[in-house]
Amino acid sequence: MMLIKLSQSRPIEPSEITPEAVYTQRRRFLVNMGLATAAVALAGYEPAAAGAAVDVNLASLNVAKKRELAGGERVTAYEDISHYNNFYEFGTGKEDPARNAGRLRTRPWSVLVDGECESPGRIDLEDLIKPQALEERIYRHRCVEAWSMVAPWIGVPLTDLLRRFKPTSKAKYVAFYTLFDPAQMPDTARGVLNWPYREGLRIDEAMHPLAFLSVGLYGRVLPNQNGAPLRLTVPWKYGFKSIKSIVHVQFTQRQPDATWNQLAPQEYGFYSNVNPSVDHPRWSQAKERRLGELFKRNTLPFNGYPEVASLYSGMDLRRFF
């Protein structure tokens, strides 16, 4: 079964395309915002037809099942999800990755899996995905910067991938590394972060059924700026844990380095679970602004995924933030 179709096998039906008039309506509120006075009503911003304007140059993906795991919350517009990215390898501005990530070559792509496991090796992206059924999962995504979105990812449970390499009992953690290639990522020359970007999970976190490996978004392969061709999606943790464009996975005995944690350990913990009661030293984490909305909403513990709480029972989450 070939699940990733590089050809455009499923052209968009005319019925799926949102008329431009409807699409542009979603931002008509901004006119009101311009006029808004101090007494502006707390009426929310209503993005209509979130599926509009998907990049049709990206290959479409078939999924075996779909799961809505964001409490029925409105899915964020594709345009917003794909034009508001933190991917410092392509620039530190939010719209830089959408502009610059075109230089990233996502095929062919392989991932090296090694460390504390019985069958380490290098595996092609196509082989990695093929034996499993792709599924769509709609997850909340909460950035440490206090903005958030709801995205329809396509991918496979992380645990399905990790099990194939037979981690041993010494495998207590899993480390992940992003591609580091200055030729494709000119912004890495500035050394804003310690490249390659790296992240890590405890093995039980990585094996949790919610931990997901995304290869697609909105029915198609990932746009480069969202971490193509393969990225982590850990919905109960701040977004920077969900590492993009992964080339190396390593099972380790010790807690691996994580880029932001290395840069400022007092600000970005290794765990970085979404927690409204533990503030970032420079800003509150109690509220967040959903992309497409004007006012802030309350942030939920574990980003609204209480089923992961048992992973941390007995831990002081103020200390292990």
Added chain:
Amino acid sequence: MNRLLPWRVGAWALGIIPLAFAIKWTFQSRLGPNPVEFLEHYTGDWTLRLLLATLAMTPLRKLTRMTEPIRVRRILGLWAYAFLCLHFSIYLVFDLSFSVVQLGEDLVKRTYITLGFAAWLMLLPLAITSTNAWQRRLKRRWLTLHQLIYPAAILGAIHYLWLVKADTREPLIYLAILLALLAFRLPMPALLSRTGGSAGSSSRAS
């Protein structure tokens, strides 16, 4: 008189043009996925730029030996304050939903907000006393009072530097320009006599 006109037009343009773009983009829905953040950054950037422009007028006057820069300084300073008020208002409305409790919490807990708020407070009396009448009324004290722009600008630049996550390039550029402009005001008799300025004669409160 006619020599002043282009300077006045230029100073007004520095305020009106960025404001007009902000309004245009707002109405055209071109503020990106996070319009509140965009406007906060935009108004913050322009506050700092206009403060730097205000502080550049004294060095410009000394270098060019023209008096026009000093005569448009007030326009620039008031535009800087207008952008600062917009910046603060957007934060109050959209980040805090007018919550005084949350403002208090931010002021106590988050130093960059404390610094920014302090800068706004310092510049408030400057905006109020910017008129000719107040200038006459306060006489020499007016000059002393208006030296508050120095600490306010420093706080503003640090406010920016403090809030960025990792990429400090832009805030450091603002800070470097600010420090250069302030350093220009330090007494440097040897340098000034060579460039023709007279140390101390007109370097106050500018």
